Each structure stands twice: as structure tokens, then as C-alpha cells.
Amino acid sequence: MKNNIEEYLKKIDEIILSHLGGNHISGTIAEASRYSIKSGGKRFRPYLLFAALDAFSIPLDKGLKTASAIEMIHTYSLIHDDLPAMDDDDLRRGNPTNHKVFGEAAAILAGDNLLTESFHLIVNDEKLSGGTRLELVRIIADSAGQNGMIGGQMLDIEAENEEITFEELETIHKYKTGRLISAPVHAAVTIAEADAETASHLLRFSEYLGIIFQIRDDILDVTGDVKVTGKNTGSDARKDKVTYVSAFGLEGAKERMEQKVSLAEAELDAVKRTIDITELKNVLNKFAIRDN
Amino acid sequence: MKNNIEEYLKKIDEIILSHLGGNHISGTIAEASRYSIKSGGKRFRPYLLFAALDAFSIPLDKGLKTASAIEMIHTYSLIHDDLPAMDDDDLRRGNPTNHKVFGEAAAILAGDNLLTESFHLIVNDEKLSGGTRLELVRIIADSAGQNGMIGGQMLDIEAENEEITFEELETIHKYKTGRLISAPVHAAVTIAEADAETASHLLRFSEYLGIIFQIRDDILDVTGDVKVTGKNTGSDARKDKVTYVSAFGLEGAKERMEQKVSLAEAELDAVKRTIDITELKNVLNKFAIRDN
Numbered sequence: 158m159k160n161n162i163e164e165y166l167k168k169i170d171e172i173i174l175s176h177l178g179g180n181h182i183s184g185t186i187a188e189a190s191r192y193s194i195k196s197g198g199k200r201f202r203p204y205l206l207f208a209a210l211d212a213f214s215i216p217l218d219k220g221l222k223t224a225s226a227i228e229m230i231h232t233y234s235l236i237h238d239d240l241p242a243m244d245d246d247d248l249r250r251g252n253p254t255n256h257k258v259f260g261e262a263a264a265i266l267a268g269d270n271l272l273t274e275s276f277h278l279i280v281n282d283e284k285l286s287g288g289t290r291l292e293l294v295r296i297i298a299d300s301a302g303q304n305g306m307i308g309g310q311m312l313d314i315e316a317e318n319e320e321i322t323f324e325e326l327e328t329i330h331k332y333k334t335g336r337l338i339s340a341p342v343h344a345a346v347t348i349a350e351a352d353a354e355t356a357s358h359l360l361r362f363s364e365y366l367g368i369i370f371q372i373r374d375d376i377l378d379v380t381g382d383v384k385v386t387g388k389n390t391g392s393d394a395r396k397d398k399v400t401y402v403s404a405f406g407l408e409g410a411k412e413r414m415e416q417k418v419s420l421a422e423a424e425l426d427a428v429k430r431t432i433d434i435t436e437l438k439n440v441l442n443k444f445a446i447r448d449n
Numbered sequence: 450m451k452n453n454i455e456e457y458l459k460k461i462d463e464i465i466l467s468h469l470g471g472n473h474i475s476g477t478i479a480e481a482s483r484y485s486i487k488s489g490g491k492r493f494r495p496y497l498l499f500a501a502l503d504a505f506s507i508p509l510d511k512g513l514k515t516a517s518a519i520e521m522i523h524t525y526s527l528i529h530d531d532l533p534a535m536d537d538d539d540l541r542r543g544n545p546t547n548h549k550v551f552g553e554a555a556a557i558l559a560g561d562n563l564l565t566e567s568f569h570l571i572v573n574d575e576k577l578s579g580g581t582r583l584e585l586v587r588i589i590a591d592s593a594g595q596n597g598m599i600g601g602q603m604l605d606i607e608a609e610n611e612e613i614t615f616e617e618l619e620t621i622h623k624y625k626t627g628r629l630i631s632a633p634v635h636a637a638v639t640i641a642e643a644d645a646e647t648a649s650h651l652l653r654f655s656e657y658l659g660i661i662f663q664i665r666d667d668i669l670d671v672t673g674d675v676k677v678t679g680k681n682t683g684s685d686a687r688k689d690k691v692t693y694v695s696a697f698g699l700e701g702a703k704e705r706m707e708q709k710v711s712l713a714e715a716e717l718d719a720v721k722r723t724i725d726i727t728e729l730k731n732v733l734n735k736f737a738i739r740d741n
Contacts, residue, residue, distance in 0.1 A: 182600030182624055185607060190595070237561065240534075242553030261534030262606050265557065269529065270599045272561065276568050277590035280583050291572050291579050294586055298569035303482070307562045308474030314554050315477060332474055 162207045162436065165217045165224075169203045170194065172225045176278055177270075189259040189267035190274075193232050196252040201370070201444055202227045202341045208436035209345030209359060222282040223293050223344045226275035230301050231337060233271035234310070236264050243314065272301070285348065292347050300340040309333030317398065326399050327368075335367030358428045362437065365421035370444065372414040375400035379407060454499045454728065457509045457516075461495045462486065464517045468570055469562075481551040481559035482566075485524050488544040493662070493736055494519045494633045500728035501637030501651060514574040515585050515636045518567035522593050523629060525563035526602070528556050535606065564593070577640065584639050592632040601625030609690065618691050619660075627659030650720045654729065657713035662736065664706040667692035671699060 173194050181187040203224035210220045239246040239254040240261060246254055256264035279293050299305060309332025316329060342363035346356040379402050401410040421441055425434040465486050473479040495516035502512045531538040531546040532553060538546055548556035571585050591597060601624025608621060634655035638648040671694050693702040713733055717726040 177595065179596075182596055182620075183603035183607070186595050186600055186603045233561075237557055240557065242532075242557060263603065265529055265532065265534060266599050266603050266606075269525075269560070269564065270595050272564055273590050273594040273599065276586055277594055280587045280590065287579050287583050291583055294568055295572045298565050298572065302565040302569055303469065303478050303562050304471075304474055307558055307565065308478055311475035311478045311555065311558050314558075315475070328474075 161217065162204060162211065165207050165221065166200045166203055168221055169200060169225050169228060172221060172278075173229055176225075176274060185259065185263055186266060186270055189255060189263045190270050192258060193236050193249075193255050193267065193271075194229070197250045198228075198232070199444070200228060202231055202338065204444075205338070205363070205366070205440055206341035206345050208440045209342050210349060211436045212359075212432040212434055213345070213349035213351065214433070215345075215349045219284050219348050220345060222278050222284070223297075223348070224341065226278045226293075226297060227337065227341055227344070229271040229275040229278070230297065230306075233268040233275075234301075234306060234337070236268040236271070238310070240264060289348060293344055296343050296347065297340055300336040300343070305332055305336035306334075309336070321399055323399070323404050326404070330368065330371045331364075334371055335364060338367040338370060339363040355428050355431055358424045359437075362421050362424035365417045365424065366441070366444075369414055369417045369421065369441075372401045372410055372417070373444070375402045376407065376410055376414070378402070453509065454496060454503065457499050457513065458492050458495055460513055461492060461517050461520060464513060464570075465521055468517075468566060477551065477555055478558060478562055481547060481555045482562050484550060485528050485541075485547050485559065485563075486521070489542045490520075490524070491736070492520060494523055494630065496736075497630070497655070497658070497732055498633035498637050500732045501634050502641060503728045504651075504724040504726055505637070505641035505643065506725070507637075507641045511576050511640050512637060514570050514576070515589075515640070516633065518570045518585075518589060519629065519633055519636070521563040521567040521570070522589065522598075525560040525567075526593075526598060526629070528560040528563070530602070532556060581640060585636055588635050588639060589632055592628040592635070597624055597628035598626075601628070613691055615691070615696050618696070622660065622663045623656075626663055627656060630659040630662060631655040647720050647723055650716045651729075654713050654716035657709045657716065658733070658736075661706055661709045661713065661733075664693045664702055664709070665736070667694050668699065668702050668706070670694070 174191055177190045177194070178187055203220075206220050206224040206227065207217050210217055235249060236255045238244050239249055240256055247257055248254065254264075255267060259267065275297070276294055279297070280290055282290055285293070301307065309329050312325075312329045313333050316325065321329075339360060342359050346359055351359070378400065401413060404410075405413060418441060422438070425437055425441075428434065466483055469482045469486070470479055495512075498512050498516040498519065499509050502509055527541060528547045530536050531541055532548055539549055540546065546556075547559060551559065567589070568586055571589070572582055574582055577585070593599065601621050604617075604621045605625050608617065613621075631652060634651050638651055643651070670692065693705060696702075697705060710733060714730070717729055717733075720726065
């Protein structure tokens, strides 16, 4: 069903851009919000949500708005992260960052807007029951809030001028990026009404995937091409951030990724008799293991 | 029931501070988010929501979490508005603004957090049916988003260096502050399951109230004491912002407020046979008409 997922990923962009471009009061808010969606990205979280729905043979239509909402939240977090008061980045996905194009005020508001409108999108999803929509708002607010992404982002900022241990680094990643990578899987098992055991294997899979994703990011920061990563090589290293590479060296980081890939595969293998894990394995192959 | 409402207003603070102070990952996020809640404010929106519930003899318990959520959204909007990239204010409610105390990064994240967690609070409100909660998320996301507060805020920023007409000023207010003043009334009529006619009178009442509130703010900016308004007198005037006072003079602004108060009262009088409008009239008297 791979081509099918690719087709649905295109629909994500259509849904988000159409929602943001409707009868808008402020053309600038619409333009600034759409800019960061249009500037690309891997759509990793929507892909993951569709792959997980596919495992349960659930029509991907049922995940379209939730996947769009999660992508909007991811995008808002990037816009705010890039602000001068935060990471102060000029380049994102190979393009000037939002505040470089629209100014800081519009970038702050565009981020606020993507976050607010993501919830709007979910509550209006007529393909899902009211109860499911409510549960999805709960999952996503929880993943994105103080005990999720925002909490982790704050820890990350506070760690910038501190010496932190590797365990502290792992905690930061777990929340800053991990929770919003688990969210699409959590959303999918909710939409699919998965049994508790299958759900818990898939949630653990998504947690390993979050770590894999972070190790890959750290490796690409050192070895990556700006054309591939969309940001300047070595930008984390220049900020003296602790990374998997600074902690364990390039080979050590790659070894750790392999270990986590094995653990993630084991979680999928544990449920392969009840669901079709093909697409979830594809996610692992496509996003996790990249030899640069 | 006035004392009753005051008692419930205290519970709002307890609910918000307890939600923000739970098992937190980042102490800084908790502290920064709680700071702006603790630094006071009139709790105008919660008051309005309770007054509207009271009109239908609905137990105020049913509005606690929604009123808390709306106050959290109002507070996040103030934190972001005060940022150097936006209004660049040092003083709010008589206290140093959030970014002055915690730095810009934490202030941006505290705002993001209050917005995200406001939705979290509503979906977990066990006093309301799932359907009502879903409708409340919809109302609030709509009021706070691109076609509400954020849209108006962007228009306001863009107007700062432009000459705008009075009609454009009214449009800005309608969205920037008006929509989040209508939200508590919209929420209350939803919780009360009001009939369409009563609901539409109360919604028009809330729209007039939004305008009254704005005129009052503009008057206080010129005549107010910093101890009362919590911000420096003349701060809008110094920014060359168009206000009701700059457009019509102080007396002209007061006359316009009186006109809107009469219109708001007429909306209440239209429904006084079916509901008890005492508390809603109190709102009008308490917040709208203040001779300084």
C-alpha cells in the first residue's frame, strides 16, 4: 500500500493549506502559517500515523485530519524554535526561517495559529465519532504540552549553558521530540480501537523510533549535506550542544541507532500475527537507517 | 448569587494553578506559566461565563474548567502580546511582564503551554458530556484562532505603522478582543443548551460588551492610574495607536460607551422573561461603566 500512503501525504498538504487559506481575517497570518507548511519537510509524523492505520486495515481517510493536526503542531514548534529568542536559526528545510521572511511578531502569531487551528481541525473531523475526536484532542494536547514537547523544549533551552549528563540528554529528547513522534501511533491505535496489548507494543515501537530519529538527526548534523538536511551542517556542534555524536563519537552513535532499530523491530515482530506490520517496517527502513 | 460567583472565581485560580503545577517536567515552564496567572487580572471572562450560566440556573461547577481554559488563553495572549517583538511592554497588571522575569524563550513557551493546556483542561472536564466538551473546544479554538483573536492581533500589529480608519479599528477590536469576550457567553449558552433565540440575544449582548470593554480600556489608557490599570498611563497614545479617545476625544468616547451600554441592556431585556438577567446586568455595571 506504499503508493497509497504517498497519495495521502499529498492530501495532508491540501487539507492544511486549505484550512489556513480559507476566509481569513489577516492575509499575513494565512501567508505566514502556510509558508512553513509549504516549505516542505518529510511529513514523518503523518507517514507514521498512516503506516499504523494501515497495519489495522483502517481506511487512511480516518487519519487525514489528525495527521494534519499533528503536522501543524510540529510545524508551529519549528517556527517558535527558530526564533531569535530560542535557537536563532536563519535556515530551515533549506529555506529562510519564518521570522526571517515575515518578521518575529508574525512568526510568533503564525505558530500560535497553527497550534490553535490544529485542535479546530480535529474537532471538526466528521469521519470520526465524537468520543474518538475527544480522545485525540486529549492525546495531542498531552503530547504537545507541559508534560510533552513544551516541557522538553524548556529543558533543552535550560541545558544550553549547562553541562548535562547523557541521561539528562535522553530525558530532553524523550519529551522534546519523542512525545510528538509517539502521538501519531497513539492516535492511530485510538482510531483503530486496538486491543491494549497490541497498542502497548506499538507505543513502545514509537518510543524507540523517537530515539532513532534523534540519533539520526545528530549524525546528520555532522555528516549531512545542507541540501538534504535543510539546515547548516554542524549547527548543533557550534552551539556546544550535547548530542549522541559528541557523547559517543560517530561510530558509537551509529551503533546505538542499530541497537534501537533491533528493539523497535522486536516490538513489531511481537504483534505481526495480529496486524500487518509491513508499512511500519518501511517507516523504520525509510527514516531510521540512513548511511551517510 | 453574586457572592457565589466570587467564590467560583477563586476556584478558577485553584484549578489553573493546580493543573500547571502538577507533575511537571520543567519547573521553569510551571513557574513561568503560573506567574502570569498569579499576577492577577479581573477574571472578566470567567465572571461573564458564570453570570451567563447563572441566568439559566445552571450549577456553576459546570463552567469551572471552561472558564479556566478561557482565562488561560487570555493570559497566554497577554504574555505573547507583551514580548519585545510585539508590544514590548515591561509592565502588566502592575507587575513585570513574563519575559522580564523569565526571559523571552520561557515566556514564548509559557504562552504556548497555557494555550495547549487549556484544551487539555476542557477535554478532561467530567462534569460535561463528551458532545458538549467537543463543542466547547470548537468554540474556543474558533474564537482564539485565525478567524478570531490571532487574526485580530495580526491586524493590530500591521496597523501600527499605518493610518487606519475608524472602521478598520473596529474590525481589529472585534477580532482581537471581541471574540474572546463572546467566547464565555457562547460557552455558557452551549453548556445551558439555550434555545436559539435566547442564545442569539446573549451573543449580541456579548458583542456589545466587547466593544464597551475596548472603549473603557482606551479611556483608562488616558485617564487611568497605573495602580488601577496595571500598565503605564498613555502607553497606547505613545505608540500612536488609533483609539476611541484619539478618534472621538474623551467625551466622545464616553458617549459611545453609553450608547453601547444601552444596546447591550436592550439585548438582555429582550430575554428577561425567560432567564434571570440580574448577574449579566451586574457584569455590565461592574466592568463597563466606570467614571474615572
